[in-house]
Amino acid sequence: MGNQDASLFLRYFRGRAGIHASRDEAGRYSPVDGEPDIAGHLDGKSAVGFYLMSPDSSVFCSCADIDDHDHSNPEWVTQADAVCQALRELGAPYARETSQSGSGSHIWLFFEDAVPSYLVRAFWRVVTMQSRVALPEVYPRQDRLTGKGLGNLVLYPLWSRSQFTDDRLEVISAEEALDGKMIASPEGFLKSTIHSVMGAVPSEPRLVTKPDQLPERVEKLMVPGSLLESRWNGDMSGLADRSRSAVCFAIASICVQARVPTPEIEQTVRAWAILNGYTSRATPDWIERTVRRSYDEVVERGEAKSEGVETLLTSAREALHEQIRGNKMLFRTGIKGLDESIDGCQQGEFVVVGGRPSQCKTALALHIIDTVSRDYPSLFISEEMSRRELGKRAIMSISRSRESEWDITKTDKLLAEHYSARKNIYAVENAATIERCEELIDQYVSSYGVKFVVIDYLQLLSRRKATGRYEDLTDISRRLKQIAGRLGIGVLALCQLNRAIESRESRIPQLADIKESGQIEQDADLVLILQWPDRSKPDFRIWCLKRRNGPIRHQLVQTTFNPNSQRFDDG
Numbered sequence: 270m271g272n273q274d275a276s277l278f279l280r281y282f283r284g285r286a287g288i289h290a291s292r293d294e295a296g297r298y299s300p301v302d303g304e305p306d307i308a309g310h311l312d313g314k315s316a317v318g319f320y321l322m323s324p325d326s327s328v329f330c331s332c333a334d335i336d337d338h339d340h341s342n343p344e345w346v347t348q349a350d351a352v353c354q355a356l357r358e359l360g361a362p363y364a365r366e367t368s369q370s371g372s373g374s375h376i377w378l379f380f381e382d383a384v385p386s387y388l389v390r391a392f393w394r395v396v397t398m399q400s401r402v403a404l405p406e407v408y409p410r411q412d413r414l415t416g417k418g419l420g421n422l423v424l425y426p427l428w429s430r431s432q433f434t435d436d437r438l439e440v441i442s443a444e445e446a447l448d449g450k451m452i453a454s455p456e457g458f459l460k461s462t463i464h465s466v467m468g469a470v471p472s473e474p475r476l477v478t479k480p481d482q483l484p485e486r487v488e489k490l491m492v493p494g495s496l497l498e499s500r501w502n503g504d505m506s507g508l509a510d511r512s513r514s515a516v517c518f519a520i521a522s523i524c525v526q527a528r529v530p531t532p533e534i535e536q537t538v539r540a541w542a543i544l545n546g547y548t549s550r551a552t553p554d555w556i557e558r559t560v561r562r563s564y565d566e567v568v569e570r571g572e573a574k575s576e577g578v579e580t581l582l583t584s585a586r587e588a589l590h591e592q593i594r595g596n597k598m599l600f601r602t603g604i605k606g607l608d609e610s611i612d613g614c615q616q617g618e619f620v621v622v623g624g625r626p627s628q629c630k631t632a633l634a635l636h637i638i639d640t641v642s643r644d645y646p647s648l649f650i651s652e653e654m655s656r657r658e659l660g661k662r663a664i665m666s667i668s669r670s671r672e673s674e675w676d677i678t679k680t681d682k683l684l685a686e687h688y689s690a691r692k693n694i695y696a697v698e699n700a701a702t703i704e705r706c707e708e709l710i711d712q713y714v715s716s717y718g719v720k721f722v723v724i725d726y727l728q729l730l731s732r733r734k735a736t737g738r739y740e741d742l743t744d745i746s747r748r749l750k751q752i753a754g755r756l757g758i759g760v761l762a763l764c765q766l767n768r769a770i771e772s773r774e775s776r777i778p779q780l781a782d783i784k785e786s787g788q789i790e791q792d793a794d795l796v797l798i799l800q801w802p803d804r805s806k807p808d809f810r811i812w813c814l815k816r817r818n819g820p821i822r823h824q825l826v827q828t829t830f831n832p833n834s835q836r837f838d839d840g
Contacts, residue, residue: 281379282319284328285320288419289319290317292316316429320422321408321420322420326385331377331380331393332376332407332423333396333404333408345372348400359395359396361458362449362452363450364379364446388470392462392463401705411552411553484537500519500520517551521563525560525564535557599613600637600641609823610822614761617753617759618753618795621762621763622763623783624798625766626765631763633811643690645718645720646717648697649695649696649723653726697709722760724761726764727745749792769782779814793815794817795816807829812824
């Protein structure tokens with residue numbers, strides 16, 4: 270390889286200035302001052318690497334690693350193709366490198382200017398959403414540097430037998446692979462792309478360096494005598510593993526059960542590590558894995574609960590402090606008669622809204638989420654309509670007019686005025702599986718403070734490992750209920766009814782009319798059934814068939830619906 274290739278590498282594969290990593294005879298890499306010997310690396314004489322992140326936690330390049338090195342991912346080629354396809358659709362140029370083992374791909378992005386690491390990682394999450402491929406190995410591995418470390422070390426490409434390839438996996442030259450692959454104005458590109466898919470751009474994470482930077486939500490949970498306070502103060506009683514890593518895991522698990530958002534749990538673990546001199550072990554990757562494991566194992570974790578946790582006194586104290594902090598959130602529907610009947614949806618409840626096709630289920634969901642957004646950020650996961658179709662419905666409701674009557678200037682002004690008085694309503698389409706729904710809800714709750722979620726509609730979801738339709742819907746229903754309780758949010762799922770109601774003389778709906786699974790009616794805390802008896806008339810019925818956590822004052826609520834404006838009478 271010549272000086273021209275070395276110069277090309279230094280222009281694209283840029284990291285922390287003035288330092289690189291060199292490998293010794295034992296195969297260990299260590300930091301070395303000065304410029305790397307790229308020519309020697311490319312000629313196979315001595316491997317060198319670079320540290321991706323600059324001291325200000327910015328990067329000039331990034332990569333995702335998709336491989337089958339341990340023979341656990343035979344679909345790696347298909348996954349890499351899907352990621353590259355998503356990047357093309359998002360307008361992001363990339364370079365593709367096949368690893369020396371021939372069983373993995375490194376997909377590289379390059380930025381004309383340095384961009385914050387947290388934005389790059391957020392962009393890769395967008396790629397994951399669009400490609401539906403999990404990317405556990407994205408570099409950089411952290412949103413920002415902590416302590417005095419150099420961050421992630423990455424080996425320069427083309428060491429040993431690794432090669433650049435095109436999308437047909439045919440070998441190409443470095444110049445062909447890299448030419449024109451630099452993203453211009455990268456920060457603006459990343460932010461606009463993230464916003465267009467996720468509805469908002471995440472804020473820069475705060476670095477915890479001192480005790481008073483604990484998240485406010487966690488500080489409020491530090492009730493005297495509580496298990497969280499005991500673990501925070503180093504009490505290991507009842508723990509099967511009495512190490513400091515076990516204390517970190519216990520703290521994370523308690524926060525998960527208390528429905529603390531993921532970034533705040535990571536912040537809490539990081540703060541404990543700083544205060545207790547555990548930062549050498551508690552790296553960002555380790556903290557991320559610990560919190561992820563706490564989600565996976567919170568129910569069956571290896572902690573033997575201490576006697577104090579199970580006493581009525583401790584439970585009473587926790588209930589007292591919760592009451593002092595304020596009552597649970599209540600999500601109003603915005604329809605006067607319905608709110609008078611059931612008050613609304615409560616925090617932690619799973620609500621099912623059922624109806625036959627063309628019975629205005631989506632319209633009611635949009636009406637409710639618009640009402641909720643006056644106070645709380647919300648998320649609409651649509652499996653039936655695109656985000657643009659939902660947007661049209663919103664315009665009809667806000668402008669109270671048909672599409673043919675829209676004036677772009679006046680309508681845009683109405684939209685701006687309407688949504689300026691509301692919290693964000695995020696919209697995501699085609700989650701497809703319950704697993705992806707869970708990931709999205711966790712992400713939007715932790716990153717954007719979402720308190721209310723609508724899913725349109727339940728029977729369009731599947732499982733990644735499908736069994737039978739009845740079993741799948743039973744599992745989906747249970748998991749939606751669990752996520753509502755775990756995160757302390759309201760989850761409203763639209764649901765199709767079977768044909769039995771149409772053959773019934775009275776046409777009065779029953780819980781058994783919910784299609785395909787009896788588990789849905791059992792899991793639901795609140796069940797509403799919609800009826801539009803005569804579509805030529807505005808008269809509309811909402812049946813309240815079940816309310817687990819309160820009275821139903823009027824089983825039948827009469828209202829009106831205008832299909833031209835997609836609006837219900839809100840009283």
